[in-house]
Amino acid sequence: MNIFWFLPTNGDGRYLNTPQGARAVDFAYLRQIAQAADSLGYGGVLIPTGITCEDSWVVASSLIPATERLRFLVAVRPGLTSPTVAARMASTLDRLSGGRVLINVVAGGDPVELAGDGLFLGHDQRYALTHEFLTVWKALLAGETVDFQGQYIRVEGAKLPFPPVQKPHPPLYIGGSSAAGHRLAAEQIDHYLSWGEPPAEVARKIEDVGIRAGLAGRSVRFGLRVHIIVRDTTEQAWAAARALIRHVDDEAIATARRAYERSDSEGQRRMTKLHGGSRDQLEVAPNLWAGVGLVRGGAGTALVGDPETVAARLKEYADLGIETFVLSGYPHLEEAYRVAESLFPLLPVTPPAPQAQAEPVFHLSPVGDTGKVQLRARTG
Numbered sequence: 001m002n003i004f005w006f007l008p009t010n011g012d013g014r015y016l017n018t019p020q021g022a023r024a025v026d027f028a029y030l031r032q033i034a035q036a037a038d039s040l041g042y043g044g045v046l047i048p049t050g051i052t053c054e055d056s057w058v059v060a061s062s063l064i065p066a067t068e069r070l071r072f073l074v075a076v077r078p079g080l081t082s083p084t085v086a087a088r089m090a091s092t093l094d095r096l097s098g099g100r101v102l103i104n105v106v107a108g109g110d111p112v113e114l115a116g117d118g119l120f121l122g123h124d125q126r127y128a129l130t131h132e133f134l135t136v137w138k139a140l141l142a143g144e145t146v147d148f149q150g151q152y153i154r155v156e157g158a159k160l161p162f163p164p165v166q167k168p169h170p171p172l173y174i175g176g177s178s179a180a181g182h183r184l185a186a187e188q189i190d191h192y193l194s195w196g197e198p199p200a201e202v203a204r205k206i207e208d209v210g211i212r213a214g215l216a217g218r219s220v221r222f223g224l225r226v227h228i229i230v231r232d233t234t235e236q237a238w239a240a241a242r243a244l245i246r247h248v249d250d251e252a253i254a255t256a257r258r259a260y261e262r263s264d265s266e267g268q269r270r271m272t273k274l275h276g277g278s279r280d281q282l283e284v285a286p287n288l289w290a291g292v293g294l295v296r297g298g299a300g301t302a303l304v305g306d307p308e309t310v311a312a313r314l315k316e317y318a319d320l321g322i323e324t325f326v327l328s329g330y331p332h333l334e335e336a337y338r339v340a341e342s343l344f345p346l347l348p349v350t351p352p353a354p355q356a357q358a359e360p361v362f363h364l365s366p367v368g369d370t371g372k373v374q375l376r377a378r379t380g
Contacts, residue, residue: 001314001318001323001324001325001347001348001349001350002043002223002323002324002325002350003042003043003324003325003327003344003347003349003350004042004043004044004045004046004071004073004324004325004326004327005033005037005042005044005045005046005326005327005328005332005336005339006045006046006048006326006327006328006332007030007033007034007045007046007047007048007059007332008025008033008048008328008332009025009030009047009048009053009054009056009059010025010048010050010052010053010054011025011052012025012029012330012331012332012333013330013331014243014244014330014331015243015244015245015246015247015330016244016245016247016248016292016294016295016296016330017245017247017248017249017252017295018247020247021331023331025054027062029333030059030062030063031063031066032333033045033332033333033336034063034066034067034070035066035067036333036336036337037070037336038067038068038069038070038352040336040337040340040344041340041344041349041351041352042070042336042340042352043070043071043324043350043352043353044070044071044072044073044100044102044352045070045071045072045073046073046104046225046326046328047059047060047072047073047074047075048075048298049074049075049077049104049106050109050110050113051113051116051117056072056074056075057074057089057093060072060074060093060097060101061093061096064093064096064097064100067100068355069100069352069353069354069355070100070352071100071101071102071352071353072093072097072100072101072102073102073103073104073173073326074093074101074102074103074104075103075104075105075106076090076103076104076105076106076133076137077106077117078105078107078126078129078130078133078134079114079119079121079126079129079130079133079152080117080118080119082153083132083133083134083136083137083140083153083155084136084140084155084158084160086133086137087136087137087140087141087160088160088162090103090137090141090164090169090170091141091160091162091163091164092162094164094165094166094170094358095162095164095165095358097355098165098355098356098357098358099164099165099166099170099355099356099358100355101164101166101170102170102171102173103169103170103171103172103173104173104174105130105134105172105173105174105184105189106174107126107127107129107130107174107176107181107184108123108126108176108181108263108264108265108267109263109265110259110262110263110265110297111262111263111264112262122264123178123180123264124180125152127176127178127180127181127183127184128151128152128180129151129152129153130184130188131184131187131188132148132150132151132152132153133152133153134172134184134188135148135150135188136148136153136155136158137169138168138169138188140158140159140160141160141163141164141168141169141170142168142169143160143163144159145157145158145159146158146159161361162361163361164358165356165357165358166356171190171191172188172189172190172191173189173190173191173192173193173223174189174191174192174193175192175193175194175195175225175267176192176266176267177194177195177205177265177266177267177269177270178266178267181266181267182205182208182209182212183212185209185212185213185220186209186212186213186215186216186218186220187212187213187216187218189220190220190221191220191221191222191223191324192205192206192209192220192221192222192223193222193223193224193225193324193326194206194222194223194224194225194322195224195225195226195267195270195271195298195299195300195301196224196225196226196227196288196299196300196301196302196303197270197271197274197301198284198285198288199285199316199317199320201270202224202317202320202322203320206222206320206321206322209222210321221323221324222320222321222322222323222324223322223323223324223325223326224317224322224324224325224326225299225326226299226301226302226303226325226326226327227292227299227301227302227303227327227328227329227330228302228303228310228327228328228329228335228339228343229241229244229289229302229303229304229305229329230303230304230305230306230307230310230329230338230339230342230343231306232306232307233306234305234306234309236306237304237305237306237310238304238305240304241289241291241302241304242291244291244292244330245279245291245292245294245295248294248295252294252295253277253279253294253295254277256294256295256296256297257272257277259297260272260297263297268297268298271290271293271297271298271299271300271301272293272300274290274293274300274301275290275291275293275294275300277294279291279294283304284301286313287303287304287305287309287310287313288301288302288303288304288313289301289302289303289304299328302329307342307343307346308346310342310343311343311346311347314343314347315347327339
């Protein structure tokens with residue numbers, strides 16, 4: 001199992017939906033979490049994206065010198081950034097970090113937020129745009145000079161003078177539950193991530209993406225994004241789950257649900273359907289609790305229980321084909337330790353990969369024309 005943690009750049013605390021027990025998320029705090037994840041043996045951290053989050057690229061860049069092996073899963077947003085600029089950003093961060101960059105492709109989102117960022121395409125149009133974006137992005141990172149004319153993207157003579165350390169490009173991740181999302185994952189993506197739905201639902205998504213990938217002559221790896229509430233006993237774990245939402249009232253749930261309903265995300269629709277805006281049936285599968293999703297968009301479920309039980313549930317997902325687990329818990333600093341100390345001894349955790357160093361590329365022209373240069377990576 002490759003286990004990642006989460007950097008809460010949109011806020012952290014002991015409870016949801018209240019300033020009580022909340023803490024400021026500044027650089028010092030993010031560095032603490034990143035260094036804890038690095039030293040504890042997590043393979044990487046997911047850095048979220050959106051208008052309520054600090055910018056994931058700037059955060060990852062700031063944490064390069066503070067960490068040694070930790071990898072950063074950062075977001076590209078097709079339609080908000082051109083594929084050529086995104087390729088230069090990915091290559092630069094990959095080179096400067098020693099090959100520690102992973103790319104989270106985000107094609108969906110809240111239409112209101114996207115309108116604020118100047119993107120007015122519908123759901124399936126955004127996925128079509130993303131397909132064109134990745135076609136250009138991947139070709140550039142593979143060292144090609146790109147001429148491309150699509151419905152949404154056009155480039156002429158595009159090239160990338162500084163190649164990435166990871167070949168042919170930093171690995172691509174995506175989460176998407178719609179047919180368009182599954183099709184894009186099958187045709188362009190390396191790792192498909194599902195939010196924490198009941199195992200039978202996750203199995204159906206894995207099967208569909210796998211079949212589509214096979215028809216495209218490709219293979220895709222799979223991951224799961226889920227919260228963790230683990231305590232010494234099952235009773236203590238469920239008490240902690242209830243405590244997490246003790247300040248969540250009916251008005252907060254209704255407000256969140258209105259925001260979810262305006263989204264065209266199929267994944268968000270499925271998350272919302274698990275709890276239906278009600279506190280009555282929050283255990284939607286054995287030890288899978290949907291309480292987080294009452295007021296938090298995106299990943300809204302948590303595995304709850306004692307270490308042996310939670311480890312067994314994670315292994316059930318692994319048996320379906322899940323390799324990467326992106327975990328989180330409130331508050332994220334303390335829970336990074338708790339999860340590692342409680343669960344890692346019970347799981348076949350893959351150790352983080354050693355850092356790779358990029359050899360320098362020398363510019364020979366004052367106008368920046370590198371001509372033909374070669375880059376090799378060495379493992380350190």
